[in-house]
Amino acid sequence: MDNEEISVDQPRVFDARDFRKALGHFATGVTIVTTRGEDGAAIGMTANSFNSVSLDPPMVLWSLARSARSLPAFARASHWNVHVLACDQEALSNRFARAGEDKFAGLALDPCPSGMPLLPGCSARFQCRSAFQYEGGDHIIFVGEVIDYDRSAAPPLLYVTGQYAVAAHKCGPVAGAGADPDAAQTGPYSEDMLGYLLGRAHYQFMARFRPALAEMRLSDAEFFLLSLLSVRQPLGASEIAAHMAYTGVELTLDALQAACARGLLQVQAGGYSLTPAGNDAILHVLAAAKAVEADLGAGMGPVQATALRNLLKTLVSASDPGLPKLWP
Ligand SMILES: Cc1cc2nc3c(=O)[nH]c(=O)nc-3n(C[C@H](O)[C@H](O)[C@H](O)COP(=O)(O)O)c2cc1C
The missing domain is CATH 1.10.10.10 (Winged helix-like DNA-binding domain superfamily/Winged helix DNA-binding domain)
Known part of the structure; x- marks a missing residue:
């Protein structure tokens, strides 16, 4: 990298694929965000841009591509539900990541006071009132106030480096791929x-x-x-x-x-x-x-x-x- 060409105000020109790859190193969960259109039709899409914002008041955010078909519905919606998917809900994630098809066909919904679609079998769910919307480049950032939530024992589904994953808590030190293999080894037979x-x-x-x-x-x-x-x-x-x-x-x-x-x-x-x-x-x-x-x-x-x-x-x-x- 040539430092003289870098300006703190002007980002260098990124290779879009590589930039996406770098962002993919940030491991996330996988959510489905749902709402209803003006005609009452159930709307939903897969999003891993979800994050917590504030504990008091309880607030969360996620971002939606301007190109998404569901954008007009979310932009107008008074409420939406965030479903943190369980590790056995990969097929549901894929279903809600495809534009066009009837994503809710054959799905049973749980009752929800706001009337927004509430999917069962998730690791956690947050029922939100849509509070703020912000410009975010080619995305719109939605911030919601959490009105109610629930959680289950089901381990969450993760997404990292472009692939689904499951979480494992660390059990002592783990050598990274870049670590010196000899440093950790004390002999031919090791722990x-x-x-x-x-x-x-x-x-x-x-x-x-x-x-x-x-x-x-x-x-x-x-x-x-x-x-x-x-x-x-x-x-x-x-x-x-x-x-x-x-x-x-x-x-x-x-x-x-x-x-x-x-x-x-x-x-x-x-x-x-x-x-x-x-x-x-x-x-x-x-x-x-x-x-x-x-x-x-x-x-x-x-x-x-x-x-x-x-x-x-x-x-x-x-x-x-x-x-x-x-x-x-
Ligand atoms: C794991 C995963 C995470 C995604 N996260 C987002 C996201 O945060 N925001 C977004 O706009 N699209 C995201 N997408 C893509 C949308 O789910 C996809 O474009 C979907 O078709 C949008 O639905 P719609 O066009 O019916 O609105 C993600 C897809 C996958 C598989």
Whole structure:
């Protein structure tokens, strides 16, 4: 950058795409703002320009592109509602970010004293009286006084660097991508090693429902086998082997026959399936695993639990050697 060309009064000429990218580094939530047109028609649009302004009086703001079709309705509206979306409302966000279509088709609305559309299932909602409008370049800034609000336990949907995201609270220091990788490492085996974190988390998690496995007299291999068949059955021996390959546990024909002899499995036309006893055994262990999950989830809170699932799915997908799909 050549300093002599910069004037404090004149911005330099920006590359529009790069400027947008830089703004996208500011992580936000995602909202849908709704109101009604003069004819009473429900109007709404997705906005991540929402922000808090004042606590006393309670005020919020958001900005709307001058080009938006909903601008005339918002400009005239006496009231509007801001919906802070929950992390499972990405489809709703996309629906309200598209111009033209009937955005409210098939949506149930909650009752609202101002008569403005109030969407259910959100992380938080702010019912506002439209207080001020300001010029904001190619946008109009709307400031509203919050008349009422509510919030739920649903973790919020986030938007950062042009993509939807879920929040994860920090758990100690996290090395940024630009950090010196050697600085944090004390040796080849360190606390931040992904393999260590995954392995330790896996074993600690399993340890908490091992009593249920012992009660049902199931080995780890039998646990994998029975849980697989509880989702998809009947399966042939080679299909079972393909599904279980990632565990590193080799399931021999002898082991399958032993499970049949114990009354856990039966052989039918299409392959192996669970007997009623096998079904009971796996349901008992899965219930214990679910209870451990619920207990740990309650300790972590819904925001962390949601972020953890999301990141583990990312890793499962990134490391997938091409296993057959278990769930559709
Ligand atoms: C995550 C996300 C955030 C958005 N934030 C805004 C915003 O703050 N202001 C805005 O004018 N448009 C924003 N948009 C784009 C509008 O939602 C989009 O232009 C929409 O079609 C406007 O609806 P309308 O033309 O029916 O008014 C955003 C879109 C997405 C996907």
